[in-house]
Amino acid sequence: MQRxxxxxxxxxxxxxxxxxxxxxxxxxFEILAHEGGLSxxxxxxxxxxxxxxxxxxxxxxxxxxxxLRKGTGMSLLELEALFPGGLKNGARRLAGLPNPxxxx
Amino acid sequence: xxxxxxxxxxxxxPAESLWRALHRYLQLGASPGRGGYDLAVEAxxxxxxxxxxxxxxxxxxxPYQLCFTYNATDxxxxxxxxxLRAGDHVVSSRLEHNSVLRPLHHLQRQGLISFDLVPFNPxxxxxxxxxxxxxRPNTRLxxxxxxxxxxxxVQPAKEIGTVCRARGVPLxxxxxxxxxxxxxxxxxxxxxxxxxxxxxxxxxxxxIGGLVVGPELNPEPTRFGGTGMxxxxxxxxxxxxxxxxxxxxxxxxxxxxxxxxxxxxxxxAASYEREMTLLKRLRDGLMQLSRVRLYCAEQLSNHLPVLTxxxxxxxxEDVSAILDGDFDIAIRAGLHxxxxxxxELGTLDKGAVRFSLGPFTTEPExxxxxxxxxxxxx
Numbered sequence: 001m002q003r004x005x006x007x008x009x010x011x012x013x014x015x016x017x018x019x020x021x022x023x024x025x026x027x028x029f030e031i032l033a034h035e036g037g038l039s040x041x042x043x044x045x046x047x048x049x050x051x052x053x054x055x056x057x058x059x060x061x062x063x064x065x066x067x068l069r070k071g072t073g074m075s076l077l078e079l080e081a082l083f084p085g086g087l088k089n090g091a092r093r094l095a096g097l098p099n100p101x102x103x104x
Numbered sequence: 105x106x107x108x109x110x111x112x113x114x115x116x117x118p119a120e121s122l123w124r125a126l127h128r129y130l131q132l133g134a135s136p137g138r139g140g141y142d143l144a145v146e147a148x149x150x151x152x153x154x155x156x157x158x159x160x161x162x163x164x165x166x167p168y169q170l171c172f173t174y175n176a177t178d179x180x181x182x183x184x185x186x187x188l189r190a191g192d193h194v195v196s197s198r199l200e201h202n203s204v205l206r207p208l209h210h211l212q213r214q215g216l217i218s219f220d221l222v223p224f225n226p227x228x229x230x231x232x233x234x235x236x237x238x239x240r241p242n243t244r245l246x247x248x249x250x251x252x253x254x255x256x257x258v259q260p261a262k263e264i265g266t267v268c269r270a271r272g273v274p275l276x277x278x279x280x281x282x283x284x285x286x287x288x289x290x291x292x293x294x295x296x297x298x299x300x301x302x303x304x305x306x307x308x309x310x311x312i313g314g315l316v317v318g319p320e321l322n323p324e325p326t327r328f329g330g331t332g333m334x335x336x337x338x339x340x341x342x343x344x345x346x347x348x349x350x351x352x353x354x355x356x357x358x359x360x361x362x363x364x365x366x367x368x369x370x371x372x373a374a375s376y377e378r379e380m381t382l383l384k385r386l387r388d389g390l391m392q393l394s395r396v397r398l399y400c401a402e403q404l405s406n407h408l409p410v411l412t413x414x415x416x417x418x419x420x421e422d423v424s425a426i427l428d429g430d431f432d433i434a435i436r437a438g439l440h441x442x443x444x445x446x447x448e449l450g451t452l453d454k455g456a457v458r459f460s461l462g463p464f465t466t467e468p469e470x471x472x473x474x475x476x477x478x479x480x481x482x
Contacts, residue, residue, distance in 0.1 A: 065429030076422075076429040077480060086422040102421070102438060 024096025186323025256410030312357025
């Protein structure tokens, strides 16, 4: 699925995840977050997104649940509530990490 | 960690059984049946002994045959691909795991077979009458899960076996979830075959399973190679058990299964009762949470210690992540490789949360799980 955000083309999968990790931009994050129901992103949101992206860029994978909790200093329950769509369809998707497509 | 994903694989395993199996493997680890020296013969004798023991365990004495496989999926593939021919029809159900559904869809896509999936009732059970109604003149096989990996419901195998026998169609059961948890009696139920795996309720390691078949199920080999027999022949050995066993089998897995059977003989029934008591405790605790919806859990008779639910307002995978990350509780979320079950439940979009208990689950662990779910769904 292709769509234009801020004058730039992005490719997403059927669940709205970025096809390419490197395509992600802060502007795209803000627009997608707004569309998802986040009227105004805060520094807390941006910190979580930065942690997710840095971790993925360095390790080549998303953080484990335990690493996510320690790395953000928040419980996963708090993180879920922070992002519209929750953890997977919220934080992870908006941070531009690939769709995990686990056996679901 | 609180481990409640025993329907995926039992964990931990009984350590003493594994140590005994390892000790035997270290003593006996030659290639079974691949030589005339004493150790190879002894290894083959040990394997044959486990075959007989497993057949007794499943109520499958002569003329049933047992072939070892990697797991239940492997056994199902051997049977489905080795038995079905162009024009055949199969009856299966909407409770199935992809281990049955995908081989059937594969053959259907090739234009070889057709199949019908019978529904399950609101309690999570397949009605024998539905199976009877789906059988056609060209139905070659009925293949059904014995126990749903999503709902935990144990199907009326004897009644379905009676229906199939009356219509002259062999019944194969996928006993991945039930083997080791509840008794299985092929001959008594009129069932022609089972596919089992060792690593779930049989408490053995991953990588060992089997296919048990009666005379009405005689699949052609779909894998070919060395069997340790008749080496001059360019063709695969047609006799059982070699017919479906190409290459050296997993001797350690076989020995571990042997030890697990001994362990289950001593603990099995009591463990099942204890696990079901804990499941009721979990069910009753979750029923108090208004945002938790349980599926097919009102009656827990003919049931495995498996409980599936959704939490309003939460994606199942997020619930799983929170239970793991915040509470150190391992469960399985999503569609559990059984998409039609979730289609019927209306949970295809966000999946569901499955708790599956095992022989080492404790009451404090269940209480901690209920408290964690309260924190999420409260």
